[in-house]
Amino acid sequence: MIDPKLKRKQWYAMIILTICVLLACAWSMTSGEYKMSMGAFFKTLIGQGEYTDTLILMEFRLPRMVITILAGAALAMSGAIIQSVTRNPLAEPGILGINAGSGFVISLFIVVGQVDADNFIYVLPIISMIGGVLTALIIFSFSYNKGEGITPASMVLVGVGMASALSGGSLTLMSTFDEDQSEFIASWLAGNIWGDEWAFVIAFLPWVIVLIPYLLIKANVLNLLNTHQHIAQGVGVKIGRERIVLLLVAVLLSSAAVSVAGAIGFIGLLGPHMAKSIVGPRHQLFLPLAVLIGAFLLVFADTVGQVILQPSGIPAGIVVAIVGAPYFLYLMYKTKSV
Amino acid sequence: MTTKRKGKLNFTATFSIACVLLIIALMISILYGDAKIHLTTIFEAIFDYNPKNQQHNIISEIRIPRDIGAILVGVALGTSGAVIQGVTKNGLADPSLIGLNSGAAFMLALTFAFYPTAPFLVMMFAGFIGALIGGFIVLMIGRSRSDGFNPMRIILAGAAVSALLTALSQGVALLFRLNQSLTFWSAGGVSGTTWNQLMWAAPFILVSLVIIVSMSKQLTILNLGETLAKGLGQNVAFTRGITLILSMILAGIAVAMVGQIAFVGLMVPHIVRYLVGTDYARVIPLTAVVGGLLLLVADTIARMLGEAPVGAIISFIGVPYFLYLVKRGGRFS
Numbered sequence: 171m172i173d174p175k176l177k178r179k180q181w182y183a184m185i186i187l188t189i190c191v192l193l194a195c196a197w198s199m200t201s202g203e204y205k206m207s208m209g210a211f212f213k214t215l216i217g218q219g220e221y222t223d224t225l226i227l228m229e230f231r232l233p234r235m236v237i238t239i240l241a242g243a244a245l246a247m248s249g250a251i252i253q254s255v256t257r258n259p260l261a262e263p264g265i266l267g268i269n270a271g272s273g274f275v276i277s278l279f280i281v282v283g284q285v286d287a288d289n290f291i292y293v294l295p296i297i298s299m300i301g302g303v304l305t306a307l308i309i310f311s312f313s314y315n316k317g318e319g320i321t322p323a324s325m326v327l328v329g330v331g332m333a334s335a336l337s338g339g340s341l342t343l344m345s346t347f348d349e350d351q352s353e354f355i356a357s358w359l360a361g362n363i364w365g366d367e368w369a370f371v372i373a374f375l376p377w378v379i380v381l382i383p384y385l386l387i388k389a390n391v392l393n394l395l396n397t398h399q400h401i402a403q404g405v406g407v408k409i410g411r412e413r414i415v416l417l418l419v420a421v422l423l424s425s426a427a428v429s430v431a432g433a434i435g436f437i438g439l440l441g442p443h444m445a446k447s448i449v450g451p452r453h454q455l456f457l458p459l460a461v462l463i464g465a466f467l468l469v470f471a472d473t474v475g476q477v478i479l480q481p482s483g484i485p486a487g488i489v490v491a492i493v494g495a496p497y498f499l500y501l502m503y504k505t506k507s508v
Numbered sequence: 509m510t511t512k513r514k515g516k517l518n519f520t521a522t523f524s525i526a527c528v529l530l531i532i533a534l535m536i537s538i539l540y541g542d543a544k545i546h547l548t549t550i551f552e553a554i555f556d557y558n559p560k561n562q563q564h565n566i567i568s569e570i571r572i573p574r575d576i577g578a579i580l581v582g583v584a585l586g587t588s589g590a591v592i593q594g595v596t597k598n599g600l601a602d603p604s605l606i607g608l609n610s611g612a613a614f615m616l617a618l619t620f621a622f623y624p625t626a627p628f629l630v631m632m633f634a635g636f637i638g639a640l641i642g643g644f645i646v647l648m649i650g651r652s653r654s655d656g657f658n659p660m661r662i663i664l665a666g667a668a669v670s671a672l673l674t675a676l677s678q679g680v681a682l683l684f685r686l687n688q689s690l691t692f693w694s695a696g697g698v699s700g701t702t703w704n705q706l707m708w709a710a711p712f713i714l715v716s717l718v719i720i721v722s723m724s725k726q727l728t729i730l731n732l733g734e735t736l737a738k739g740l741g742q743n744v745a746f747t748r749g750i751t752l753i754l755s756m757i758l759a760g761i762a763v764a765m766v767g768q769i770a771f772v773g774l775m776v777p778h779i780v781r782y783l784v785g786t787d788y789a790r791v792i793p794l795t796a797v798v799g800g801l802l803l804l805v806a807d808t809i810a811r812m813l814g815e816a817p818v819g820a821i822i823s824f825i826g827v828p829y830f831l832y833l834v835k836r837g838g839r840f841s
Contacts, residue, residue, distance in 0.1 A: 260664065264671075265667060265668075265671075312831050312834070312835060313834075323660045324834055326660075326663075326664060326667075327600070327660065327663055327834045328831060328834055330605075330663055330664075330666075330667045331827050331830040331831055331834065332827065332831075333667075334604075334770055334771075334823055334827065335823050335824060335826075335827030335828075335830075337823075338770075338817075338819065338820035338821075338822075338823030338824060338827075339820065339823070339824060341817055341819075341820045360678055435671065436671075478683070479682060479683055482682070484679055484682050484683070485678075485682075487675075488675045488678050488679050488682075489675075489679075491671050491672060491674075491675035492672060492675050492676060492679065494671075495668045495669065495671045495672030495675070496672065498668040498671075499645075499649055499665060499668050499669065499672075502649060502661065502664055502665060502668070503649055
């Protein structure tokens with residue numbers, strides 16, 4: 171049984187985090203070149219605002235905001251699942267090179283494919299997923315050792331190598347592009363949230379709506395996978411299959427997120443770890459929190475980037491890396507065994 | 509513990525062949541390009557330079573500096589990698605994987621931001637300081653308490669520190685509107701090398717190389733194990749400190765010249781050790797020559813592909829090699 175105290179703590183934390191997300195959104199919405207007061211923002215949100223406010227909010231700022239929230243949530247979720255399934259506390263789609271794989275295939279697609287601008291947005295998540303899944307396959311097959319299975323150490327090593335090869339590959343492809351396209355890839359790699367129309371939300375939202383609840387339902391299986399292999403087998407979890415399906419879903423989720431939001435790392439690390447430090451390692455408890463924290467962090471980072479440098483903004487991926495990398499090092503310092 | 513192993517090939521012969529290959533590659537690289545140039549014109553340009561002859565100008569002002577720059581960077585990165593692998597006993601070490609390159613790039617970004625007209629000497633110094641900072645952080649965190657320099661931890665710390673420093677460099681570049689594009693910090697290119705840069709960089713690289721070669725005996729002994737080295741009366745901390753600092757100078761200068769190029773320092777020492785064994789008096793000179801050769805060839809290929817970043821091309825060759833090394837368990841030599 172889950173301790174009712176913990177359950178209550180989870181609820182409190184969720185309420186506080188939701189408020190944090192809303193506040194971060196409000197800050198993000200009200201800063202920027204067109205100034206909008208907090209009051210006007212909330213008024214517009216419930217449909218009582220002035221015409222210009224409504225236009226700017228609904229057409230320009232809100233879609234981007236929704237993308238940011240969803241991408242943050244998806245990345246945090248994906249990181250949490252990958253960590254649990256591989257039992258590697260430092261695993262994360264960015265460090266493992268899965269994002270770089272998505273980026274490489276997207277650049278390949280831009281170079282080779284005759285891109286139809288109308289369908290491009292809807293095809294993009296799928297292209298990105300192909301890249302992510304292929305990269306994950308390569309990483310897992312290379313880090314598989316006979317006898318030991320997939321060790322966390324070799325997995326991260328292969329991932330780091332793949333990440334640098336694939337971003338190198340993207341940059342090589344880029345040099346054959348014209349200026350606009352190469353500018354796009356460069357800012358994509360830096361983690362610039364670029365989806366800013368409702369079409370991107372429509373392209374991305376279905377994946378989030380289907381995959382995140384699926385993973386939340388699987389919380390119990392995840393708890394068991396995170397224990398010793400024999401225990402999980404003993405209580406009847408089909409380890410091999412569950413692992414593969416869960417990893418696949420996690421990779422799909424992060425690939426979809428980066429396809430609309432750019433290569434953003436470290437959210438998948440920060441979200442789950444912070445959530446676990448609040449309510450402990452049980453997946454039912456920490457996964458919802460991780461999702462909220464991920465969303466909050468990305469909105470916050472994006473806004474900080476926008477406020478520091480107007481009007482072009484510092485890509486959210488850069489801001490997240492400046493916060494996330496030291497945290498990663500701190501985690502490394504704490505975990506002696508890895 | 510690593511035992512001293514004889515290589516498969518005779519050192520003198522291998523070294524001579526590598527040098528000959530380097531000269532041939534240099535000739536081909538100077539000949540190749542948009543402006544067609546005849547072989548004899550090269551010698552004319554060198555020995556009987558005529559400033560009014562456009563071909564002579566192309567050779568002496570564009571192609572030769574660029575090719576010498578590529579060779580010097582390859583020498584610096586290869587040697588730096590060999591030393592770091594030896595000192596940390598980590599078969600997977602490379603100046604870029606342990607944070608030297610990204611550290612140097614970060615300090616260079618700061619230099620561009622606050623002192624845009626900095627002479628090349630200042631840039632080299634900034635590169636060195638940055639490499640020192642990056643390397644220090646990575647080695648401190650990567651050094652776990654129980655088992656010394658653990659390869660796995662060092663690579664992980666290196667990845668995180670590189671991500672951080674690269675993000676900071678990109679941030680600085682955006683904030684100060686540096687005209688170097690974001691890609692400059694992640695992919696190298698030697699196309700803009702000038703004689704002025706070579707005049708400054710070459711002496712530092714060559715002197716560092718000579719010092720490292722003169723310390724190669726200590727490096728070989730250190731490689732046999734710290735206890736043994738101490739038992740033989742070696743000042744281990746001194747050897748480690750000096751050689752690491754020299755490797756940071758080399759990496760810093762390389763980044764100041766061309767930006768970040770990874771995997772040269774990883775691949776070349778492995779190939780060389782496979783060829784001639786683990787005696788550092790042989791490994792270091794041959795690594796220098798093969799490193800120069802590798803970068804020169806990669807740069808020539810980059811030029812054939814229409815100015816692709818040379819760093820990206822080397823990553824493409826280097827990563828399969830890296831994966832192969834990981835598969836073998838990252839063992840040394």
